[in-house]
Amino acid sequence: MGAGHGHRLHFHGHSPLHRAPAHLKVLGLLGFMLVVVATPRQAYGVFVAEALVLLGAVAVSRVPLTYLLPRMVVEVPFALFAVLVPFISHGPRTEVLGVTVSEPGLVAGTALLVKGTIGVLASLTLAATTEPQDLLRGLQRLRTPDLLVQIMGFMVRYLDVVTAEMARMTVAMRSRGCDPRSPRHWPVLARSLGALFIRSYERGERVHLAMLSRGYDGRLPR
Amino acid sequence: MHVPDGFLDAPTSLATAGVAAAGVAVALRGARRELDDRTAPMAGLVATFVFAAQMITFPIGAGTSGHLLGGALAAVLVGPWSAVLCLSVVLGVQALLMADGGITALGTNITLLGLVTVVVGWGVFVALRRVLPKRTALVAPAAAVGAFASVPVAALVFTGLFAVGGNAPVDLSAVVVAMLAWHTAIGLGEAAITGLVVASIVAVRPDLVHGARPLLAHRELEVREVATS
Numbered sequence: 001m002g003a004g005h006g007h008r009l010h011f012h013g014h015s016p017l018h019r020a021p022a023h024l025k026v027l028g029l030l031g032f033m034l035v036v037v038a039t040p041r042q043a044y045g046v047f048v049a050e051a052l053v054l055l056g057a058v059a060v061s062r063v064p065l066t067y068l069l070p071r072m073v074v075e076v077p078f079a080l081f082a083v084l085v086p087f088i089s090h091g092p093r094t095e096v097l098g099v100t101v102s103e104p105g106l107v108a109g110t111a112l113l114v115k116g117t118i119g120v121l122a123s124l125t126l127a128a129t130t131e132p133q134d135l136l137r138g139l140q141r142l143r144t145p146d147l148l149v150q151i152m153g154f155m156v157r158y159l160d161v162v163t164a165e166m167a168r169m170t171v172a173m174r175s176r177g178c179d180p181r182s183p184r185h186w187p188v189l190a191r192s193l194g195a196l197f198i199r200s201y202e203r204g205e206r207v208h209l210a211m212l213s214r215g216y217d218g219r220l221p222r
Numbered sequence: 223m224h225v226p227d228g229f230l231d232a233p234t235s236l237a238t239a240g241v242a243a244a245g246v247a248v249a250l251r252g253a254r255r256e257l258d259d260r261t262a263p264m265a266g267l268v269a270t271f272v273f274a275a276q277m278i279t280f281p282i283g284a285g286t287s288g289h290l291l292g293g294a295l296a297a298v299l300v301g302p303w304s305a306v307l308c309l310s311v312v313l314g315v316q317a318l319l320m321a322d323g324g325i326t327a328l329g330t331n332i333t334l335l336g337l338v339t340v341v342v343g344w345g346v347f348v349a350l351r352r353v354l355p356k357r358t359a360l361v362a363p364a365a366a367v368g369a370f371a372s373v374p375v376a377a378l379v380f381t382g383l384f385a386v387g388g389n390a391p392v393d394l395s396a397v398v399v400a401m402l403a404w405h406t407a408i409g410l411g412e413a414a415i416t417g418l419v420v421a422s423i424v425a426v427r428p429d430l431v432h433g434a435r436p437l438l439a440h441r442e443l444e445v446r447e448v449a450t451s
Contacts, residue, residue, distance in 0.1 A: 009320060026318070026325075033326045038232040041389070074322050078226050085390045108390040115228025115389075116324075123321035135318060147250055147262060151311045154266020155273070156319070162270040166277070181280065183414070189278065190418030197271050197299060197419070198427055204267035208260045 009071065009127040017061035017129045022138025029126050036118050041111040047118075054122055063128045068121060075120045082116065085109035132156040146219060158203070166196055224316070225331050225380070227324030234387025239329025245337045246310050252303030256432065261304070268300050269308040269315075275419075276312070280411040288408040291335055291376070294343025294369035295416045298361070298433040299423070302344040309336035330383065334376050343372035347433055361424050361434045366417030373409035377401040 017025070032053070039046050058065065089105025130138075136156070140149050169192045170180055178185045208216075230238075253261050272292045279289045296305035310332045316322040323331045347368035354360045381401050385394055420431065428434050 030325055033227050033324065034232060037228050037235060037326050071321070074320070075226065078229070085392065088393070088396065089391045090393055102391070104391045112228060112389055116226045119227025119324040119326070120321050123317065123325060127319050127321055130319075132319060145247075145250055147253075148246070148307065148311065148314075150262035151265045151269060151307060152315060154263055155269040155311055155315055158267055158270045159273065159315075162267070162274050163277070166274045180278065183280065183411075186280075186414055187418055190415055191422045193275055193278070193415070193419045194422030194426070196274065197268075197423055198430060200267045200271040201264070201430055204264040205260070207267070208263040211263065 011128040022134040082112040224323030225327040230387040242329040242332035249306035256301040293339025297344040301432040339372040343368040362421035365420040366413040369416035370413035377405035
């Protein structure tokens with residue numbers, strides 16, 4: 001709540017990528033990722049070229065890789081699956097480092113890992129260089145339905161308020177000897193989630209009334 | 223559970239994006255009926271709540287954990303149309319601002335986690351509400367059953383998509399068995415938490431639970447005579 005205005009992944013900067021209009025960045029990311037996804041599995045040269053384009057974009061953004069790399073942990077569960085694929089696939093066997101694995105599985109697993117990694121790094125670059133407010137304006141320019149952009153705007157605005165409220169509830173629970181992860185304490189956890197819902201809902205009502213009293217007529221001023 | 227970029231091939235991703243766009247378009251019309259002009263602020267706050275609730279993880283076994291999907295929970299609490307909007311917005315924000323789930327897989331994620339869980343969860347809930355006695359105490363168990371059903375069905379739909387556009391030569395029957403076993407376990411956690419949360423809200427503010435409103439309408443205003451002495 002008391003934090004800065006950016007969201008958690010945003011990296012403050014003034015690079016050309018930071019200044020670029022958000023709608024172009026979203027379209028660029030979408031186009032780039034569609035090309036990556038459509039790249040054939042064994043076109044390793046193309047993967048290298050795509051990775052270089054992405055790293056070039058990261059360099060232009062001047063967001064340090066040491067900032068982006070630790071944040072790629074969201075990929076871990078998926079990377080585990082990609083590593084498993086060569087072992088659970090069928091097809092002719094081949095030997096890698098003394099372990100027998102499926103050959104088409106190895107190719108597929110590698111491609112999954114490469115595509116997934118490029119995707120996560122590209123999305124992180126967008127998130128690191130784009131303020132939420134700019135992103136919303138960009139989505140508006142891309143003709144996203146107005147209602148959807150408004151809902152997203154409220155979510156972005158109140159994200160920290162509601163998650164901080166929940167964090168305070170969990171701290172209160174833990175300090176009273178309750179472990180929110182343990183199924184034994186689910187009834188307590190559920191009651192606090194219920195309270196969180198009621199508080200969020202009532203906050204929504206208050207926000208709506210406050211907006212009405214300031215002349216809200218169903219659409220936000222541009 | 224978020225599908226990343228490159229997991230399904232481009233045609234499948236585009237097809238599911240079409241399905242998701244159609245679903246969201248229908249939900250945009252329907253949500254105005256559920257929440258009238260309050261839609262934007264209310265759905266925004268409920269989306270934030272769903273996001274916060276998804277941070278709750280529960281152990282499944284073998285050292286791994288799952289987290290609440292919240293589709294059935296949101297459907298019972300605010301109605302199916304608003305729930306679709308809330309979950310789509312949550313997934314969109316996660317893809318664009320948190321790099322969680324690929325941008326080309328956003329359509330797939332909205333279809334699976336937004337549309338399928340809400341439709342199944344709400345469908346089962348409404349069917350049960352029709353059959354069960356009309357008592358508010360039964361709203362929570364019905365919601366729990368809906369939540370339980372929604373998770374394995376979403377997993378099955380995902381396996382279907384994987385069969386059509388999967389990028390790995392994996393034996394399909396093994397995938398089906400593994401996905402179903404895994405997501406039945408997640409479904410149990412989802413059902414327990416959904417049921418308990420709905421029960422706690424029904425106990426305090428039953429008027430806020432969209433799925434309980436038809437049952438509340440039966441209550442009539444009682445005017446009791448005050449004994450004058």
